[in-house]
Amino acid sequence: MDLQDIIIAPATPPGEGGVAIIRLSGQGCVYLAQKFFYPSRSFEYPISHTLYHGYLKNAQGIQVDEVMFVFMAGPRSFTAEDVVEIHCHGGQQIVSMVLHVFLQAGARLARPGEFSYRAFVNGRIDLTQAEAIADLIHARSEKSHSLALSQLDGQLSQSLYSHKQSIKDSLCLIEAWIDFPEEELPAEDICSIRNGIAAAVRQLETMICSYNTGRLYSEGVSLLLLGKPNVGKSSLMNALLGEERAIVTDIEGTTRDLLEEGLVINGLPVRLVDTAGIRESCDPIEREGVMRARKRIDSSDLILLLIDGSRAVDAEDFSALNICSSSKYITVVTKSDLTEKIDLPVEFSEKVVHVSSRKHEGLDRLREQIYLSLIADSSRDENSILLTSQRHKVAATSAVNCLKRFIKALDSSLSLEFLATDLREALDALGGITGETTTDDVLDDIFSRFCIGK
Numbered sequence: 001m002d003l004q005d006i007i008i009a010p011a012t013p014p015g016e017g018g019v020a021i022i023r024l025s026g027q028g029c030v031y032l033a034q035k036f037f038y039p040s041r042s043f044e045y046p047i048s049h050t051l052y053h054g055y056l057k058n059a060q061g062i063q064v065d066e067v068m069f070v071f072m073a074g075p076r077s078f079t080a081e082d083v084v085e086i087h088c089h090g091g092q093q094i095v096s097m098v099l100h101v102f103l104q105a106g107a108r109l110a111r112p113g114e115f116s117y118r119a120f121v122n123g124r125i126d127l128t129q130a131e132a133i134a135d136l137i138h139a140r141s142e143k144s145h146s147l148a149l150s151q152l153d154g155q156l157s158q159s160l161y162s163h164k165q166s167i168k169d170s171l172c173l174i175e176a177w178i179d180f181p182e183e184e185l186p187a188e189d190i191c192s193i194r195n196g197i198a199a200a201v202r203q204l205e206t207m208i209c210s211y212n213t214g215r216l217y218s219e220g221v222s223l224l225l226l227g228k229p230n231v232g233k234s235s236l237m238n239a240l241l242g243e244e245r246a247i248v249t250d251i252e253g254t255t256r257d258l259l260e261e262g263l264v265i266n267g268l269p270v271r272l273v274d275t276a277g278i279r280e281s282c283d284p285i286e287r288e289g290v291m292r293a294r295k296r297i298d299s300s301d302l303i304l305l306l307i308d309g310s311r312a313v314d315a316e317d318f319s320a321l322n323i324c325s326s327s328k329y330i331t332v333v334t335k336s337d338l339t340e341k342i343d344l345p346v347e348f349s350e351k352v353v354h355v356s357s358r359k360h361e362g363l364d365r366l367r368e369q370i371y372l373s374l375i376a377d378s379s380r381d382e383n384s385i386l387l388t389s390q391r392h393k394v395a396a397t398s399a400v401n402c403l404k405r406f407i408k409a410l411d412s413s414l415s416l417e418f419l420a421t422d423l424r425e426a427l428d429a430l431g432g433i434t435g436e437t438t439t440d441d442v443l444d445d446i447f448s449r450f451c452i453g454k
């Protein structure tokens, strides 16, 4: 991407609103912007980070809108370049006219993520922080938001920095001896190198494990409601959502397609999926619905297996159990407001929650159980890092593999060149996370997933 261009894009989402912000970035953007901005109190050159009131006119001198104008001199700006923002009224037509004025005058429409890319290339943020901006925008729960915010703060980068530093220290020691092939590494150096690298491996492995949890916050959790017809799946979906989303009747086979809704359960962004009741049916539509439910089992993080508490357990309950027993599931005994007629056989999971969707009872316990089943490691330190990106996990894993290979080589006294290579590869892998060694195609891929204007 060409860093010389002045780029422009709306920084606010499309649609109507009180205000829309159009952002320009790049060398000379302030001169370009001043050509079309007519301040109500004239000035020669704008003071950085100060709002000016005025009018935006096009090249023909025709007024486009009454606007506020702010100049942010680099490097104290989002991109670390000179940035100008035009705050106009929030209408589609106005925004496109403002864009048109500047595009005509030589600015170029920014590509998706190009502002963040420039902030990265100009060294204002590293790659994990750029990715955190996207996560922050897409966060669907408070916890996802706070995880993204701490990554934006540089928590992950700092921790990686300390690992990289200890690997670099070991590499320095080894490289110092490479030039003396007839000499052996002193025993105390070997010992301190080994300890340092082993500690880095342990900490990186903890970080890698945290992805199991972190992923749930960044990608969200898929929760599947399963059970025979009329156990109360759709009613439970509505109760958890707090709205009458799914159709509820006492007619078996009411729900036929998959029904999905997003909600937050104890800080976890969840996609709740209601399904057709599991049973043998002659109705082709219902059969298709049952097949769709079965297909979703493997891609679900957790299944709620519903059993009607007001009736005896029957063969249909067992066939529902059969199809989810190899996945993670919680048994939910429904209709607890009715007289309980159920005697739950031992085959069902020991995690049992009783609920009444009608009376809204047991729902908090169910939410808590869902949370505990998914967040296995509840003993984790609240402040320790949670990896939320698969890209980071893959890179950290490859670094750990290099470091383990290094320890093995060290123990079997392989040549110093070999040892140095393993350490350099580990550094490269970690550098890929923060962006120092990331290849251009990976960078393109990351930034292209940003929205325009970010």
Ligand SMILES: Nc1nc2c(ncn2[C@@H]2O[C@H](COP(=O)(O)OP(=O)(O)O)[C@@H](O)[C@H]2O)c(=O)[nH]1
Binding pocket: 227, 228, 229, 230, 231, 232, 233, 234, 235, 236, 247, 248, 249, 250, 251, 252, 253, 254, 255, 277, 334, 335, 336, 337, 338, 355, 356, 357, 358, 359
């Ligand atoms: N008493 C009582 N009835 C319920 C409860 N949940 C669902 N039902 C009833 O059970 C029937 C089937 O409910 P529905 O949610 O459609 O079941 P689904 O086929 O599993 O989706 C309906 O008549 C509901 O009113 C509950 O908590 N208490």
Ligand SMILES: [Mg+2]
Binding pocket: 233, 234, 235, 246, 247, 254, 255, 275, 277
């Ligand atoms: Mg239903």
